[in-house]
Amino acid sequence: MNTPQPRDSPGFSRGEEVKDEVVSPPPSTVFAAVNAHAGATELSVWRYNGYEGGGIDDDAAALRFLDEQLGVTRG
Numbered sequence: 001m002n003t004p005q006p007r008d009s010p011g012f013s014r015g016e017e018v019k020d021e022v023v024s025p026p027p028s029t030v031f032a033a034v035n036a037h038a039g040a041t042e043l044s045v046w047r048y049n050g051y052e053g054g055g056i057d058d059d060a061a062a063l064r065f066l067d068e069q070l071g072v073t074r075g
Contacts, residue, residue, distance in 0.1 A: 034041045046054040
């Protein structure tokens with residue numbers, strides 16, 4: 001698979017230790033953005049699912065996040 005490579009940006013380094021054949025931007029820019037953000041952050045790494053993310057685990061995490069934001073308690 002021949003995917004176009006993003007241009008190097010002066011603000012980010014492209015680490016060769018983490019390669020993502022499917023998703024752009026490269027993971028190093030995502031980690032840099034999370035580290036630079038002043039607010040609360042949460043980052044989940046789904047290593048082997050490409051565009052599929054975390055599947056059902058990701059769906060469950062999204063629902064937990066919404067419950068927290070909306071003050072919903074489930075029993």
